[in-house]
Each structure stands twice: as structure tokens, then as C-alpha cells.
Amino acid sequence: MSERLHEKLEILADAAKYDVSCSSSGSKRKNHNKGLGEATGSGICHTYTEDGRCVSLLKILLTNHCIFDCAYCVTRKSNDIKRAAFTVQEVVDLTMNFYRRNYIEGLFLSSGIFKNADYTMERLVSVAKKLRTENKFNGYIHLKTIPGASDELMHEAGLWADRLSVNIEIPTESGLKLLAPDKNIKDMIEPMTYLKKEIIRTKEESKIFKSAPLFAPAGQSTQMIIGASGESDKDIMHTANKFYKGFNLKRVYYSGYVPISNDNRLPGIGSAVPVLRENRLYQTDWLMRFYGFHVQELLNDQFPNLDPEIDPKLSWALRNMSFFPVDVNTADLQLILRVPGIGVQSAQKIVGARRFNKLGWDHLKKIGIALNRAKYFITCNSPITDRKDYTEAKIRQFILNESRSKFLTNGGQQYSLFG
Amino acid sequence: MEASNIVFSDKPVIVSYDGTWYGLLTAVFDAYSKKWNVSGFSVLDRESQSDFFAEKVIVVTDELKSQRVWLGLKKKIPKENCIQLYRCYLSEFQGIELTIFSCIKFYFSGFDSPHLAYGNPDVLKINQTSKMVYREKHRMEAFVRFQRTADDLYYAGIEPDFNVIPLLNEHFAERYADQNWLIYDIKRKYGIYYDQDKVEEITLDFSNDAGTKTSVKDVFHDSETLYQELWQNYFKNVNIPSRRNIKLHVQHVPKRYWKHLIEKK
Numbered sequence: 075m076s077e078r079l080h081e082k083l084e085i086l087a088d089a090a091k092y093d094v095s096c097s098s099s100g101s102k103r104k105n106h107n108k109g110l111g112e113a114t115g116s117g118i119c120h121t122y123t124e125d126g127r128c129v130s131l132l133k134i135l136l137t138n139h140c141i142f143d144c145a146y147c148v149t150r151k152s153n154d155i156k157r158a159a160f161t162v163q164e165v166v167d168l169t170m171n172f173y174r175r176n177y178i179e180g181l182f183l184s185s186g187i188f189k190n191a192d193y194t195m196e197r198l199v200s201v202a203k204k205l206r207t208e209n210k211f212n213g214y215i216h217l218k219t220i221p222g223a224s225d226e227l228m229h230e231a232g233l234w235a236d237r238l239s240v241n242i243e244i245p246t247e248s249g250l251k252l253l254a255p256d257k258n259i260k261d262m263i264e265p266m267t268y269l270k271k272e273i274i275r276t277k278e279e280s281k282i283f284k285s286a287p288l289f290a291p292a293g294q295s296t297q298m299i300i301g302a303s304g305e306s307d308k309d310i311m312h313t314a315n316k317f318y319k320g321f322n323l324k325r326v327y328y329s330g331y332v333p334i335s336n337d338n339r340l341p342g343i344g345s346a347v348p349v350l351r352e353n354r355l356y357q358t359d360w361l362m363r364f365y366g367f368h369v370q371e372l373l374n375d376q377f378p379n380l381d382p383e384i385d386p387k388l389s390w391a392l393r394n395m396s397f398f399p400v401d402v403n404t405a406d407l408q409l410i411l412r413v414p415g416i417g418v419q420s421a422q423k424i425v426g427a428r429r430f431n432k433l434g435w436d437h438l439k440k441i442g443i444a445l446n447r448a449k450y451f452i453t454c455n456s457p458i459t460d461r462k463d464y465t466e467a468k469i470r471q472f473i474l475n476e477s478r479s480k481f482l483t484n485g486g487q488q489y490s491l492f493g
Numbered sequence: 494m495e496a497s498n499i500v501f502s503d504k505p506v507i508v509s510y511d512g513t514w515y516g517l518l519t520a521v522f523d524a525y526s527k528k529w530n531v532s533g534f535s536v537l538d539r540e541s542q543s544d545f546f547a548e549k550v551i552v553v554t555d556e557l558k559s560q561r562v563w564l565g566l567k568k569k570i571p572k573e574n575c576i577q578l579y580r581c582y583l584s585e586f587q588g589i590e591l592t593i594f595s596c597i598k599f600y601f602s603g604f605d606s607p608h609l610a611y612g613n614p615d616v617l618k619i620n621q622t623s624k625m626v627y628r629e630k631h632r633m634e635a636f637v638r639f640q641r642t643a644d645d646l647y648y649a650g651i652e653p654d655f656n657v658i659p660l661l662n663e664h665f666a667e668r669y670a671d672q673n674w675l676i677y678d679i680k681r682k683y684g685i686y687y688d689q690d691k692v693e694e695i696t697l698d699f700s701n702d703a704g705t706k707t708s709v710k711d712v713f714h715d716s717e718t719l720y721q722e723l724w725q726n727y728f729k730n731v732n733i734p735s736r737r738n739i740k741l742h743v744q745h746v747p748k749r750y751w752k753h754l755i756e757k758k
Contacts, residue, residue, distance in 0.1 A: 076719055080726055087730040108670045115664075118635045119745070121756055123732040126741025133731065171720045172727075174647065174672060175639045177755075210671070332735055347736050426609030437612045 085158040089138045094329045098130045098179035098214040101236040101292040109210025131182040140186030144254040149186045180214030195223035202234035221261035237292040245313040249303030293324035301348040302331040308378040315369040328355040354380040388414040392466040398451040415447030505532035505547040512536040518559035520552040534590035574608040577623035583656045630657040641714040647674040662692040728756035
């Protein structure tokens, strides 16, 4: 009995791991009934895998039986692999017992599509419902919504889950047609549209009635696979931007394609996972969400791909030298945020601290600014030591030289595989 | 040199207190109101470097005085910044009391929003130290691994870098409201116990147990081994070998914590 459970867990955890989302933040579920758990804080990574990814949720598939045949997916119908399925009770027991031992923040349940969309969605919903009602579980629940599932089921899912997500997987419609012939973009967009409306509606309701039930309080997210369909960084980030703006998504995840077959439509087994590119995309995502950059400033027809050597903020700064230098003692927060080497927290600290005394290099260094990058773009209360009228190429060279060793040890192995 | 609590001149003094938070706040109160020229703090009954030139004064912990400091602070700075000072106290860093004292003096010096003066070395130091302690608290919220005992207690032993146990009860009491649990600091030899009603500070004497319960199997619940193995198995299978990055892994899960982590055993 326990052996079979071990085997199921192996198969169904292994199949779920390509879904990169493991966030457990953004909800506001309290332990209101003296039950087990809460999901109010900013989320906790209880451990990290050897690939350095956060483990915050028990992330499993309910089953890896699937009627679809998406080329990029391990669980695709035509793949000759071991199949397994958990019972609803097994998932409930695993979640409760892992949670009680402080291993996890909650459950992330996804599934292969068996029989049809509604049948699958119903099973996912019943796990969440059982946890919430019979087991008084108030930890975090993330359910995958199955493309094409009915509005009624989506609604019920929203009542029990903290977050819902549909993975778009391929950022372009042509790519999707090529790689996932059973899927269509409409089936994915429709549930997102429905959820967006419901989330807005229930939020309005809760303003009037304090006791209005929670509905997916941590919102929706989606994921795109990177490097599977020959798309550009511009394709990816402009699609992401549409999701943030058009569907109020909380997060878009970028997952470097891990080769799982020798299908000639895709990078073959042995090709490197584009982790550096993935990192640059996340940096761009952050610039859009927290630094006030518009996607068009970072990626456009003239610059359709990100620079692998330097981060996107520095890259933007070097293309827009007329914008600098910024005087940290007088400039608006919005301007300081655009300086390479200054993060959101440091920018806020600068604005707070400069009321007491004018800030010099020494202060800035202590506050935690990466001066090796920032010094070319700012003026402060100290005399200018290293800011002559360098050209952008020169600055780029200086910064690269200084961070060379780190860059090589981190990215060297991967870099050689790029070519 | 005789210890007393009367200081006659502006001679440097070492303020001796009982090592508690209330004690430290009392010391701050006395030192501030009596305008002592404080050169350092020491904890009673604990060996400390003696300063030949400084006079030693003993402060008697007084809850009223400590309350006055705390409430006074709350009027000057946001609550979060008050808690920062408490976190710094829990860092147990040598000499941190003096930084706390100087920082509180600055907070009372009349500036508007003094907690934002990151250019002031004391304010910056308090911010940075508090951040380290907060990070350790957060780590413990992540790395506590409860083991279910035969008598249905969820037990976890920890050895945090800083004395973070006082910062943990709220989080765990809210989250694990329907189970009895005990989190024990093995290094500092005390812990917190929750009985589904309230959290209590306790100390354990392990020496008496020696010999009575010999096997681990007698101590733990029947299901404990199964779930530990399932967790180890899960941890192994969510890893993506082609993305292996041990440097990052160890950065997030430093080796000194491994011995209490089921998945790293």
C-alpha cells in the first residue's frame, strides 16, 4: 500500500515539476475556524531543490493520463511512460500530513486531461472542497483550470482555491497550432475572461458585505515555455504585457524549455535549458511591474531580443544616455528607479534619507546600492571621481570587465552550449 | 570598583542590567533621564570585559519605566521600527545594546520621521541587524520540521543563529491551531509549547529520559516514518537534474540547517 503511494508520488510529482509557479503569496485566508493553516502572509519557501528552485507547495498532478498530445509536454498521449492517478482522498491525506509537519504552504494541483475538460475539473474541485470543508484546511490552494471547463465549475473552483491558472505555454498562436494541435487559444482565454470578471465582481461585493465569500483571493497566473517555438523575447513580453493589462493577472511565469523528446519541431534532448534567457525575461517582467517601465521601452521592433550579457535595465540605460545623470539628492523616486544598480528598496531609502543630509558615495554604498553600475548614471554630494563623458560602449566595457569573473563562473558552462 | 546606581559626574559608565528586554528598556530610561555618559552595557552575572576607567551602575528592571520608553517610541516612529529595536536585542550581538541606546536617543531627538535617516550610522545599523534577525525568524518559519510523537505532539528542534523563538509563537499558533506542538531551541535550551489554547515558554530536562525510552520507534507516531519518507521522495522528484545549481541550493538552504531538515538527511 505505501509502496504504491510512493510510486504514484514519484510519477505525479515528476510530471508536475515543469510548472514553475510555486508562489504561495497574495492570498488573505485566515485560520478562521480554528482549523489547520492560513494563507495570509507573503508565502514561505520551505526548502529548495538542488536546481535552486523554491519548494513552497505540494505540486502534483492528480493524474498523468491525458487525451491531448502537446509536443512539449511529458504527459502527452503519445509518450510511452508510466501512468498513475491519485484518489481524491490520497491527495487530501498527503496535503494535510505534509502541512502539519510544516513541509509546505499548501497544494498546487494540476492534472492531465482525462475523458474531458469538465470531468477533470470536477475532480480537481472536489479535492479542494474536501480540504476546505471536511478538513478545515486554510492553507494555500492553487488549482489549474482546465481549458474548456464550464463556468459553473470555474466558479466553484474560485470558491475553494486561492489561486487559479491556465497555462498559455506557447506565446504565439502559430506556435501553439504547431505544437499543441488539440488546444485552441479560445479555450484558454475564455476561462481567464470569466475568472477576471468574477474576481472583480466578488471584490466589489466584499466591499459592501464584509462576510462575502473569498473568490480566488490570490488571483490568476499563467506560464509560458521559453525557447520551444522559436519566439522572440519581444513576442514573449508583449504577450505577458497583454495578460497583465487585459486580464489583471498576478503573475506570468517563464519556464525555460527542458527537452523531453526528439520531436523535430523542438530542441532535441541534450540541448541546454535557456536559464540565462529565462532570468533576463524575469528581470524584464520586474521592470514592467515594479519599476514603471513600459514593455515598448524594453523590447520593440528595433530591439526584439534582450542582451544576454547585461541586465535589461542597464541595457535600456545605455540606449538612453540623455536621460542621465540623475541627481539622487533631488530627483523623483520614479527617476531614481531607472538607475542601473538601484533597486526598489534602495530607491525608497534614498528618498527617505536625503531629507536629513545630502547623500554621498559613502552613504549610497552603505544603503546597499550597486555602485559599480550606478556610478556612471548618477551625481550625488561627493565630488565626481569616475564620471567623465564616457560613451555607452565604454561604460558597457567597464561594467562587463568588473563583473567578468562572476559572469563566467555562473554562465560559462551554459554559454559554451549556446553557440 | 563598587557598583552603585548613583552617578555623580559625567564619567563614562557601564550600565549593568538583567539581560531581559524590559531590563534593557529600563536601563535606557535611566541612562537617558539621568543623562549618563554610557560607554557600554553589561549583563549581570555574565562575565564581561571590564573597563577600568568606567564606573559600573546596576539598573533594577522596572516594568513601568520600560513601558514609558516603549510607548514613547511608538509616538515617534512606526510600530515596525519599534519592533526592529527588539529584533536587534534578540541578535545577542556583542555591544548591540549601545547601538540600540544611541538609536533610541536619536529617535527622541526631535527630528520628523527619524527612522528614515539611513545616513545615520545607528539607524542604519539597527536596520541591518534587524533584517538579519528577521531573516533568521523567516528561516525558522520555513525550516521547522515537526515530527509527530506517539502521544500526538508535533515536536521540532531548532538551532537558530539568533534568539528568534520569541518571534515565532504568533505565526505557529495561528497556523497550527488544532494540534499540540513544541518548538525547542537546542542551543539556548528553551522552547515554546502550544496546547491548542495558549503558547507557553518551557525548558526541558532531557537527562531524566535517558534509558526509559530507548527506541525512536517508541517515541514517534506510527505514521511518522511514512510521511518523512514520502517527503524525501517528493523532494527528490521535483528536482530537474538538467537545471542543477548546487550553489544556489546551498545559498538558500545553508548547510548548518541540514541536520534538522528531513529532506536533507
